Amino acid sequence: MKEIWFINQYAVTPDLPGGTRHYDFAVELVKSGLAVRIFASNVNLATRKYERDLADRLWLEQPVEGIFFEWVKTSLHRRNDWRRVLGMFNFSWNVYRAGLKQGVAPDVIIGSSPHPFAALAGCYLARRLGCRFILEVRDLWPQALIDMRGLADKHPLVWLMRRVEQQLYLHADQVIVLARGSIPYLKEKGVAEQRITHIPNGVYPGHCAPRTTREQTRNLFNFNRFTIVYTGAHGPANALNVIMEAAGELNGEPDCEFILIGDGPVKPDLQAQARKLELKNLRFLDPVPKSKIPDLLHAADAGIITLKDAPAFYEAVSPNKLFDYLAAGLPVLCTAPGDVAQMVKRYGCGLISPPENGKALAEQVRTLAALTAEQRALMSARERRLALEHFSIPKLALKLLQIINDNDQ
Numbered sequence: 203m204k205e206i207w208f209i210n211q212y213a214v215t216p217d218l219p220g221g222t223r224h225y226d227f228a229v230e231l232v233k234s235g236l237a238v239r240i241f242a243s244n245v246n247l248a249t250r251k252y253e254r255d256l257a258d259r260l261w262l263e264q265p266v267e268g269i270f271f272e273w274v275k276t277s278l279h280r281r282n283d284w285r286r287v288l289g290m291f292n293f294s295w296n297v298y299r300a301g302l303k304q305g306v307a308p309d310v311i312i313g314s315s316p317h318p319f320a321a322l323a324g325c326y327l328a329r330r331l332g333c334r335f336i337l338e339v340r341d342l343w344p345q346a347l348i349d350m351r352g353l354a355d356k357h358p359l360v361w362l363m364r365r366v367e368q369q370l371y372l373h374a375d376q377v378i379v380l381a382r383g384s385i386p387y388l389k390e391k392g393v394a395e396q397r398i399t400h401i402p403n404g405v406y407p408g409h410c411a412p413r414t415t416r417e418q419t420r421n422l423f424n425f426n427r428f429t430i431v432y433t434g435a436h437g438p439a440n441a442l443n444v445i446m447e448a449a450g451e452l453n454g455e456p457d458c459e460f461i462l463i464g465d466g467p468v469k470p471d472l473q474a475q476a477r478k479l480e481l482k483n484l485r486f487l488d489p490v491p492k493s494k495i496p497d498l499l500h501a502a503d504a505g506i507i508t509l510k511d512a513p514a515f516y517e518a519v520s521p522n523k524l525f526d527y528l529a530a531g532l533p534v535l536c537t538a539p540g541d542v543a544q545m546v547k548r549y550g551c552g553l554i555s556p557p558e559n560g561k562a563l564a565e566q567v568r569t570l571a572a573l574t575a576e577q578r579a580l581m582s583a584r585e586r587r588l589a590l591e592h593f594s595i596p597k598l599a600l601k602l603l604q605i606i607n608d609n610d611q
Contacts, residue, residue, distance in 0.1 A: 203235065203236065203237050204235075204236050204237070204309045204310075204606070205236070205237040205238075205239070205306060205307070205308045205309055205310075206228075206231060206236050206237070206238050206239070206308060206309065206310050206311075206312065206606060207238075207239045207240075207241065207301070207308040207310070207311045207312065207324070207327075208224045208227075208228065208238070208239070208240045208241065208312050208314065209241045209297055209301075209311065209312070209313045209314060209320055209321065209323060209324040209327075210224055210240070210241070210242060210314035210316065210320065210338075211242060211243045211247075211276070211290070211293045211294075211297075211316060211317070211320045212242065212243065212247045212316050213225065213240050213241075213242035213271075213314075214242065214246065214492065215264075215266050215271060216409065216491060216492045216493040217491050217492075217493060218246055218248075218253055218491055218492065219246060219248035219249060219464070219465075219489035219490060219491060219492065220246065220247060220248050220492060221403075221492070221522040222406075222409070222492050223403055223404075223522070224240050224314070225240065225266070225267075225269065226404075226406040226409065226595045227595065227598075227599050227602055228240060228267075228269045229267055229268075229269070229406070229595075230595060230596055230599035230603075231599065231602070231603065231606075232267070232268040232269060234599075234603055236606070237270075238268075238269050238270065239269070239270040239271075239272055239304070239308070240269060240270070240271050240272065241261075241272045241274055241297045241300065241301065242271065242272070242273060242274065243273070243274060243276040243289075243293050244256055244262070244273040244274065244275060244276055245276045245277075245278055245279075245289065247435070248435065248464055248465050248466075248489040249465060249489055250278070250279060250280055250465065251278075252278065254273040256273065256275050259275070260274070260275055260296060260299060260300050260303070261273060261274045261275065261296070261300040272300060272304075274293060274296050274297045274300050275292075275296050276289050276292050276293040276296065277289045277292040280467070281467040287359070290317050290319050290320070291319060293319075293320060294319040294320050294322065294323040295323070297320060297323050297324075297327075298323040298326060298327055301323075301327040301331070302327070302330065302331075307331050307332070307333065308328075308331065308333050309333055309334065309606075310333060310334045310335075310336060310606050311324045311325075311327055311328040311331075311333055311334070311335050311336070312324070312336045312337075312338055312378075313325055313328075313335065313336070313337055313338065313370075314338040314340055315337065315338060315339055315340050315341065315343060315370070316340050316341060317341075317343060318343045318363055318366045318367060318370060319366065321337055321338070321370055322366050322369060322370060325337070325369065325370055325373050325374070328373075329373070334375045334376075335373060335374055335375055336374060336375060336376045336377070336378060336605060336606075337370050337371070337374035337376070337377045337378070338377075338378040338380070339377060339378065339379050339380070339384055339388070340380055340520075341514075341518070341519070342384060342387055342514045342518045343363050343366075343367065345387070345513075345514045367391070368391075371388065371391050371392060371393050372392075374393075374397070375397070376397055376398075376399060376605050376608070377393055377397055377398050377399070378398075378399050378400075378401050378602075378605070379398060379399070379400050379401075379518075380400075380401065380402050380403055380519075380520035381400075381402065381517060381518050381519055381520045381541055382400050382517070382541065383517020383518045383540065383541045384517070384518040385398055385400070386517075387518065399601060399605055401598055401601050401602055402520045402525075402593060402598070403520045403521070403522050403524075403525050403593070404525055404589075404593035404594060404595045404597075404598045405525045405526065405528065405529040405589050405590075405593055405594065405595060406594075406595040406596075407529075407590065407594060407595075407596070409492075409493070409496075410496050410526070410529040410530070410589075411496060412496045412497045412499075412500035412530075413496070413497055414497050414500075416500050416501050419497045419498060419500060419501035420501045423461070423487070423498070423501065425459070425461070425501050425502065427456070427457055427458055427459045427483075428457055428458040428459070428503050428504070428571045429458075429459055429461060429501070429502045429503045429504075430458060430459070430460050430461065430502065430503065430504045430505070430506055430535065430567065431460075431461045431462075431463060431498060431499065431502040431504070431505055431506070431532075432445060432460070432461070432462045432463065432464070432505070432506045432507075432508070432523075433463045433464060433495060433498070433499075433505070433523050433526065434463075434464050434521070434522070434523050435464055435465075435466045436462065436464055436465055436466030436467070436468050436469040436472065437466040437467055437468060438467075438468060438510070439509060439510055439512075439515070440466070440468075440508055440509065440510075441508045441509055441510045441511075441537070441557065441558055442462065442468065442472055442508060443472075443475075443558075443560075444508050444537050444557075444558050444559065444560050444563055445460055445462065445484070445506065445508060445560075445563070446472060446475055446476065446479070446481070446484070446560070447559075447560020447561065447563070447564075448460070448560045448561075448563040448564040448567060449476075449479075449481045449483050449484040450479055450481065450560065451560060451561055451564035452483055452564050452567060452568075453479070453480075453481055453482060453483055455483075456483075457571060458483060458567055458571055459483045459484070459485065460483060460484045460485070460506075461484075461485050461487060461502070462484070462485070462486050462487070463487045463488075463489070463490060463498065464487075464489050465488065465489050469486065472486070473486055495526055496526075496529075496530060499526060499527065499530035499532050500530055502530075502532060503532075503533070503571075503578075504532060504533045504534070504535055504552075504567075504570055505523065505526075505527035505530070505532040505533070505534055505535070506534070506535040506536075506537075506563075507521055507523060507524055507527075507534060507535070507536045507537065507538045507542060508537045508538060508557075509521075509537070509538040509539070509542075509557065510557070510558065511539060511557035511558045515538065515539065515540065517540045517541045518540075518541075519538070519540075519541070519542065520542075521538070521542065524542060524545075524546075525589060525593055527585070528551060528585045528586070528588055528589040528593065529585075529586065529589040529590075530585075531581075531582030531583065531585045531586045532582070532585070533551065533552045533553075533570055533578060533581050533582065533585075534546050534551055534552030534553075534585075535552060535553055535555070535563065535566055535567065535570065536552055536553070536554045536555070537554070537555050537556070537557050537558070537559070537562075537563055538557065539556075539557045549584060549585075549588050550581065550584055551581060551584055551585045551588065552570075552581070553566040553569060553570055554566070
């Protein structure tokens with residue numbers, strides 16, 4: 203039986219908050235007769251807490267739906283400071299050690315790059331264990347860091363990430379990109395186009411159906427207005443200050459409410475700002491397990507996507523939340539520039555506004571709320587059809603399976 207390893211520090215099972223991309227793909231790969239291990243951190247990115255008790259062990263193995271989840275010991279962080287960087291290095295070193303001690307040799311290792319150091323550990327493991335290495339590019343590091351924070355190429359962290367980036371592109375047998383806009387960037391870095399495959403995020407049909415009625419969830423969370431939800435990280439890249447500005451513009455209008463679901467390093471600052479502005483139309487909820495997201499989205503009236511106005515995000519991101527919204531038939535309010543906005547406009551599944559412009563977002567909220575029930579129903583139907591026809595995980599998994607089996611042909 204062919205064995206596949208995924209390495210992604212932030213991978214989760216559905217009982218935890220976060221993205222389940224690799225879990226969903228693994229379910230399909232197991233159905234195809236492959237053995238799959240997912241190496242992830244025992245510290246959850248959304249909650250910034252230890253979600254698996256490892257005691258004194260380097261890793262803990264947990265079978266889930268025929269998949270072996272390998273929870274790897276990682277140091278804890280609370281904010282996006284040096285402790286988070288330390289956690290990245292800590293996970294990468296520990297996953298390398300844990301990989302060498304599995305007692306089985308994989309046929310393919312897929313190293314994912316929410317940050318590049320974990321992917322590098324996967325690259326070194328593949329060379330040590332004599333198997334193929336596939337790189338999955340989720341974010342363009344260090345370009346995102348340069349664009350977001352204005353760091354110079356000579357900055358030590360940028361310099362280090364450039365070297366890691368070069369090694370990954372050089373040694374990867376294949377490169378998976380989540381957004382087509384990443385392809386020109388990779389080609390500029392010397393990656394041949396025939397080594398690049400586009401496999402976006404998507405939705406697993408069996409995992410995105412709500413388990414409760416809309417009325418039950420609305421009552422549970424006291425949703426009694428036109429409800430706009432944001433789900434996901436509360437970090438510098440997410441530009442949630444735009445939602446705060448829009449809420450301020452609409453604060454005197456009683457018909458809509460913003461709900462921010464999740465956690466992250468800037469959440470305490472956002473909560474303090476909301477109190478200072480006396481916002482009556484914005485609430486914060488704690489992170490919820492991925493399995494409960496469909497219920498929350500089913501109870502809402504619109505979903506929102508925000509990102510900083512940074513060139514690295516224009517064409518090279520594929521937000522999980524977008525596909526969750528599509529599967530729920532939830533009209534999208536998009537302030538993320540580039541490919542995400544173009545997709546929302548092209549498929550008629552929401553409204554777009556300029557990045558980091560709270561007044562423009564508030565106007566789009568008014569426009570969306572003013573649509574008739576029939577107009578929103580048509581938009582929802584387009585979204586669900588789009589999700590199932592173009593972004594179904596079982597269909598996307600066939601592309602991944604083809605890459606895995608390339609050397610057998």
